[in-house]
Amino acid sequence: MTDMITCPLCGIENPPGQKICIRCQTPLSMDASFQPGQAPNRKDTGELEPLLPQWLREAREIARESETNKPPEPHTPLSPSASNMDLLAGLQSQSGDEAEEEIPDWLASITGTAAPKPKPEETETGEVRWVEAGKRADFQQTETGNDEMPPWLAGIQPASAGAEDKDELSDWFRKSGEEAVTFETPSSQPSADGSPFSPLASSPDDTPDWLKQMSADAGEKQPEQPVAAPFESSDWFSQPSEPRSSQSLDFSSETPDWLKQIQTDANAAPSSQAIGSEREIPGWLGQEVPADSNIPAQPPASEPLSETPDWLAGLVAESASVAEAAPAESEALVSEDEVPSWLKPESDKSSNNVTPSWLQSESNTAEQPQASGELFNDLPDWLKSAAPPPSPLDKPEKAAEMPPAEPAKAMPFETVPAFAEGDLPAGGNAFLTEMPDWLSNAIETPLSAGIVPEPITSSDALAPNVLPSWVEAMRPSDQGMANILATANDQPLESQGALAGLQGVLPAGVGFTPTSKPKAYSIKINTSEEQLKHAAILEQILAAETAPVTISSEKSLGASRILRWALAFILLAVAFGTAFIRSPFFSTPVAIPNELNYAVAVAQAIPADAPVLVAVDYEPSRAGEMEAAAAPLLDNLLLIKHPRLTFVASNEAGSILAERLIAGPLAVHNYQSGVTYLNLGYLPGGQLGIRAFAQNPSATAPLDINGQTGWASAPLQGVTSLSEFAAILLITDTANAARAWIEQTQSVRGGIPILVVSSAQSTPMIQPYYExxxxxxxxSGLYGGALYEQRFNNGRPGTARAYWDAYSVGMLAAAVFLLGGGLINLGLGLRDRSAGKAGK
Amino acid sequence: MPVSLDLITGALSFLFTILILSYLIGDNPLFKIAVYLFVGVASGYVAVVIFWQALYPKLFLPLWQVALTADINRGLFLLAPLLGSLLLLFKLFPGSSGAARIVMAFLVGAGAAVTIAGALSGTLIPQVNATINFFDMRSAAARNISAFEALGNGAILLLGLVTSLAYFHFGARQRPDGSAKRFGLIEWIAWLGRIFIGITLGVIFAGVYAAALTALIERISSLVNFIRVLFGIP
Amino acid sequence: MRILTTTIAIAVGLLVLLGYFFPQASVFQLILLDWAILFSGVAAWVGIFNLVMVHADKVRRNAKDSVYSAILILGLLVTFTFGLILKPQHPYMQAFILNGIIIPVEAALLGVLTVTLLYAAIRLLRRRSDVMAIVFIFTAAIIFLGSVTLPLGDIPILGTLIRPWVSQIWALGGARGILIGVALGALTTGLRALFGVDRPYGGA
Structure with missing residues (x-):
């Protein structure tokens, strides 16, 4: 029948709709049972604090009173930042939201198939690094401290003797110690009070008799406890229990002497006498604790159950029902929720691979022979054998007096992390390194800003910030570590570089550590759009200036140099040869350009003895060319028209070059300064000077180069303005000078003609003005001068003709080199580019 | 035997020409000496020219005359150029060169006005008009140019002008990859403008080479003439 | 200072500009331009002084090539001294300074440029062989050939027809385009200076 439900534990067929196995009471529905690999639900045990055993609550009361009555001990009150450090709330951290996302190691191992999972990566906080970097030795000290635990505490921590088996509780205690160290002076460590912490050699012989007895009775009462059913649904639970039993026996074998004594007494008086031996017991434990207290009824367990693993939820549910009907003695054992959470980590970590730590602690804390005997009937053998020695926690004598925690009051425990971030000391995470992952994660969960933990109103709840003395006494003796921590806390923590995470590695001077968050200053520059634009332009300019210009290395440097020398040699040879020969070989040009024809026509149209303005603006470097070009025109003009020349220069050397012209090619005309010609000298300012001269020549250039008032002299007779000159002859080698003269005289010169004697280089740009x-x-240049000289001036003065052969040969050579060399280089360039493309 | 001035001038000219032409072989200290000395001499010469042909007639001489005649009005009129000239001298001192900005602003303002007016009335309007008038048949006939020639040359001229201006038109759209590209028609016209610009630059280059070649010929001729004079070669 | 300089530049510019269009304003234009001529001369002096100071500093620091700087300063001082005494148009100044040093050096430097220009033109097509470079070289070669003469006269057609046609028609279009472009640029620059947008005299 397919509708029948097979019990996963015992294999019995159950009718449809059956929730639990009719034989073994195993929950049959999937939601009621724990599935392998399933992460346990968080279990909130904080609100169960009111359900603590009476003895424990009394002990805490006493501790509080002693704290109140005692002179203030340095270590007891925590700093205000730890005001939320409630003892039980600390364990509440198990309910961190993200704590369940990772299956804890112990739970993974429960499935029996999962290998030990790697530890979840912890948050890379500075504190964590600090802990990792600085706690290696501290852990050893902690273990040493464990060795110094009093036997009774060793009994609570059965496997604390193992160096590699660091239990969680010891770490947790160390945590509390660190808190005290962090916030208080370390000298007040209770462990330093000479409390009877001593190494305890555990051995199977040390197993208390009561525990042995309990183990022996374990198998008899199994059916009576349905709470054991959830355990049976787990795979790990179905595994052979023998090894676990032996392992658990090992735990019990490490029972300290005082527990032996307790156990001895427990045979007669199971729990109340467990703490009768006071020789090694702290004072608070030395008090007589009533043994017969009943644990009050379980408060509504809905909230705690929500934090309980599913597989345990059934257990809790069952235990709750049992707690209502059954004696309260079983409550402390049946329900984990009813056990103070802070005691849960007492389990031996060495057994984490096989037993949940919380269960281990629960087992260890099981103490009531009667109740536990019934309960253990449902437990596997190994768990029975792991029954803890008598523990003060297991005394529920006064539990009934404890007012049940109201659910509303218990609610905050679900959301309040055990240790708010601000409550954690710097070294607090050292504690996490030895905690189960799920617990570590829970503690790392920061406190939500909007959630304010509601204080425990129960009178039995531990007061915040007050660490009970018994807890203080239980802390490992970490005096040395505390000192280190205290010192390390004062040291700067490296957060970058190879030393990241190390604290106090690099010394820092006192006062250099910032005491407050540095003030934030805006680095944004308040700039306008125009400024940004200018900045961008400047950047571009700078980038262009600083950008390395790739200078392609000349592959054939030698060849290029030879080419240069060859060109220089040819040109020099031509010039020297023609200059030495002197005999004209090449004819002068024949074709007369239009502009030259018009120049001749204008020159010949100038009236005789008319004032002519000669503007000189050429560099000395082109004196040869300009003189060769201008001399024929001037010579012809002087020869025919005898004009009165007025020279004015718009460059620095112009006036002197005019003198050179008069004294050189035109010397035959014997023009005299101040008589037939006048040199007004240099007009500074470029266009400004030209414009001023055009506007008012006499005011702009009142004196000639000799310092004489020229405007009253013969050459300028009757001339007061620019338009009164018969013509303007501009001798220039630059287009800019020509443009300036043309532009600035445009509006004032009237109809007087302008003739331009220009260098060959500037003629193309002056040509549009002619057009x-x-x-x-x-x-234009030597070409125009040679034409004018030969065609219109009978070969006078002959300068152009003297240069013409060399000029002609040089131009011809240039044409040949340009065409031949250009074609060769064009082919080479195409070859290089094609080779470059092929290379790419 | 007295040494003539022409001979000294020829010797100096010969020496410095040789020193400069030695650069054709390669850079050398003699070439550097000649160049540095030339810069110094030319600067000194320019300074002297400016002094005698600009500063003296426009500043020092009037000041001297004012001092002689005690003409207050003329003196006041000279105050501004004198003050401006003194302010300009502050440019020699980096710490107080800001005072010269006033004079520089004066020069910039005047230069800007002269440039605007000159470019507008001397180049832009006349050149545009000339381009238009190139198609004027009456003007062509007056210059003995046939209509066919005038139209053909005018078309080439107009095409060259428009395409050259388009070549210098740098407005462009930005591509997604950040590069700039001109509009398609402008790009095509600018390509034609490249040809015209290339032709113009080729003509200019030929003129520059011709001018340089003429200068070289002139220098060589002067060398030859000096040698002839020196050695009495007819 | 910025406002003052900008105001001066704009005011002077406007006054000078008005002189082009209104004869009544030409008086102010002439005065301002006369001052500008003087200031330009002083500015050239300042530049020469700066040149002296730079090279004197090199000599004082005994920097590299300080010998050449010393030669420069020496030549400048000698020329200036004799020029002040004799005036620049004096025959000795012309003979020794202008004809003996300045013209030979400048002309020889320009002559050396001949070789460099020719070499660069020959190598141009190896560097770039686009349309513009090819047209450039081809046009230059035409002008070269059209400018030379053979013993019997010009090179037929090339010197009499092609060269003038190229230089006076084809080159004219590009040259006019360049001229108009230069004029437009000058106009724009002048207007920006006149409106105070560009302040090359300083003052941001």
Whole structure:
């Protein structure tokens, strides 16, 4: 029948709709049982604090009173930052939201198949690094401290003797010690009070008799306890229990002497006498604790159950029902929720692989022979054998007096982390390194900002910030570690580089550590859009200036140098040869350009003895060319028209070059300064000077180069303005000078003609002015001078002709080199580029 | 035997020409000496020219005359150029060069106005008009240019002008990859403008080479002439 | 200071500009331009002084090539001294300074440029062989050939027809385009300076 439900534990067929196995009481529905690999639900045990055994509550009361009555001990009150450090709330941290996302190791091992999971990566906080870096030795000290535990505590921590088996409780205690160290002076460590912490050699012989008896009775009462059913649903639970039993026996074998004594007494008086031996017991434990207290009825367990693993939820549920009907003695054992959470980590970590630590602690804390005997009937043998020695925690004598915690009051425990971030001391995470992952994660969960833990109103609840003395006494003796921690806390923590995470590695001077968060200053510059634009332009300029210009290395440097030398040699040879020969070989040009024809026409149209303005603006470097070009025109003009020349220069050397021209090619005309010609000198300012001169020549250039008032002299007779000159002859080698003269005299010169004697290099840019009619004629360079000289001036003065052969050969050579070399280099360039493309 | 001035000038000219032409072989200290000395001499010469042909007639001489005649009005009129000239001298001192900005602003303002007016009335309007008038048949006939020639040359001229201006038009759209690209029609016209610009630059280059070649010829001729004079070669 | 300089530049510019269009304002234009001529001369002096100071500093620091700087300063001082005494148009100044040093050096430097220009033109097509470079070289070669003469006269057609046609028609279009472009640029620059947008005289 497919509708029948097979019990996963015992294999019995159950009718449909059956929730639990009719034979073994195993929950049959999936939601009621724990599935392998399933993460346990968080279990909130904080609100169960009111359900603590009466003895424990009394002990805590006493501790509080002693704290109140005692002179203030340095270590007891925690700093205000730890005000939320409630003892039980600390264990509440198990209910961290993210704590369940990772299956804890112990739970993974429960499945029996999972290998030990790697420890979840912890948050890379500075504290964590600090802990990791600085706690290696501390842990050893902790273990040493464990050795110094009093026997009774060793009994609570059965396997604390193992160096590698660091239990969680000891760490937790160390945590509390660190807190005290962190916030208080370490000298007040209770462990330093000479409390009887001593190494305890555990042995199977040390197993208390009562425990042995309990183990022996374990198998008899098994059916009576349905609470054991959830355990049976787990795979790990179905595994053979023998090894676990032996392992658990090992735990019990490590029972300290005082527990032996307790156990001895327990045979007669099971629990109340367990703490009768006071020789090694702290004072608070030395008090007589009533043994017959009943644990009050279980408060509504809905909230705690929500934090309980599913597989345990059934157990809790069952235990709750049992607690209502059954004696309260079983409550402390049956329900984990009813056990103070802070005691849960007492389990031996060495057994974590096989037994949940909380269960271990529960087992260890099981003490009531009667109740436990019934309960243990449902437990596997190994668990029975792991029955703890008598523990003060197991005394529920006064539990009934404890007012049940109201659910509303218990609610905050679900959301309040055990240790709020601000409550954790710097070294607090050292504690986490030895905690189960799920617990570590829970503690790392920061406190939600909007959630304010509601204080425990129960009078039995531990007061915040007050660490009970018994807890203080239980702390490992970490005096040395505390000192280290205290010192390390004062040291700077490296957060970057190879030393990241190390604290106090690099010394820092006192006062250099910032005491407050540095003030934030805006680094944004308040700039306008225009400024940004200018900045961008500046950046571009700078980038262009600083960008390395790739200078392609000349592959054939030697060849290029040879080419240069060859060119230089040819040109020099031509020039020297023609200059030495002197005999004209090449004919002068024949084709007369239009601009030259018009220049000749304008020159010949100048009236005789008319004032002519000669503007000189060429560099000394082109004196040879300009003189060769201008001399024929001037010579012809002087020869025919005898004009009165007025020289004015718009560059620095112009006036002297005009003197050189008069004294050189035109010397034959014997023009005299101040008589037939006048040199007004240099007009600074470029266009400004030209414009001023055009506007008012006499005011702008009142004196000639000799310092004489020229405007009253013969050459300028009758001339007061620019338009009164018969013509303007501009001798220039730059287009800019020509443009300036043309532009600035445009509006004032009237109808007087402008003739331009220009260098060959500037003629192309002056040509448009000729085409537009702004210039009436152009004599261009040596070519124009040679034409004018030969065609219109009978070969006078002969300068152009003297240069012409060399000029002609040089131009011809240039044409040949340009065409031949250009074609060769064009082919080479194409070859290089094609080779480059092929290379790519 | 007295040494003539022409001979000294020829010797100096010969020496410095040789020193400079030695650069054709390679850079050398003699070439550097000649160049540095030339810069110094030319600067000194320019300074002297400016003094005698600009500063003296426009500043020192009037000041001297004012001092002689005690003409207050003329003196007041000279105050501004004198003050401006003194302010300009502050440019020699980096710490107080800001005072010269006033004079520089004066020069910039005047130069800007002269440039604007000159460019507008001397180049832009006349050149545009000339381009238009190139198609004027009456003007062509007056210059003995046939209509066919005038139209053909005018078309080439107009095409060259428009495409050259388009070549210098740098407005462009930005591509997604950050590069800039001109509009398609402008790009095509600018490509034609490249040809015209290339032709123009080729003509200019030929003129520059011709000018340089003429200068070289002139220098060589002067060398030859000096040698002839020196050695009495007819 | 910035406002003052900008105001001066704009005011002077406007006054000078008005002189082009209104004869009544030409008086102010002439005065301002006359001052500008003087200031330009002083500015050139300042530049020469700066040159002296830079090279004097090199000599004082005994920096590299300080010998050449010393030669420069020496030549400058000698020329300036004799020029002040004799005036620049004096025959000795012309003979020794202008004809003996300045013209030979400058002309020889320009002559050396001949070789460099020719070499660069020959190598140009190896560096770049686009349309513009090819047209450039081809046009230059045409002008070269059209400018030379053979013993019997010009090179037929090339010197009499092609060269003038290229230089006066084809090159004219590009040259006019360049001129108009230069004029537009000058106009824009002048307007920016006149409106105070560009302040090359300083003052951001």
């Amino acid at each position: 537009s009619g702004q210039v009436n004629g152009i004599v």
